[in-house]
Amino acid sequence: MAEEQSQIPEMSFEQALRELEGVVRRLESGDVPLDESIDLYERGEDLRKACQARLDAAQARIEKIVQGADGKPAGTEPFDADNPA
Template sequence: MTEKKELNFEDAMQELEQVVERLEQGDVPLEKAISMFQEGMNLSKQCHEKLEQVEKQMDHILHEDGELELLHFQEDE
């Protein structure tokens, strides 16, 4: 089993795109496809976690006083 490598967001997305592209080609043996799928899920999780971290950082930057402000957007009718 390979150990989980920590990548920056861009590298993780690039590797995830390569895994998806290879799986979509359909010429991967089943055992390898399962392994690649697991790798893709790990990469997807890393990307999701990094996006959540950035979202929290942005929330902190925008609301340094600790106050949460709800923004309401109105649709054009």
């Protein structure tokens, strides 16, 4: 399981979401032994956190769109996570 955990940061959002959906399906099936269910739940939580972090970063980038004097988007600014505003 530790080897799988290290792969999450390298996954795309779509890959992580697909795997998370698979984890949920397996847990909902009720056919997984308890110990494996716990491992799956932990893996699912790590995948959820990774997906949420990517969504938060995307939202922050969207919010950094610069508006021109006419109120229309005039460009973008890079989002600085260390100094968000």
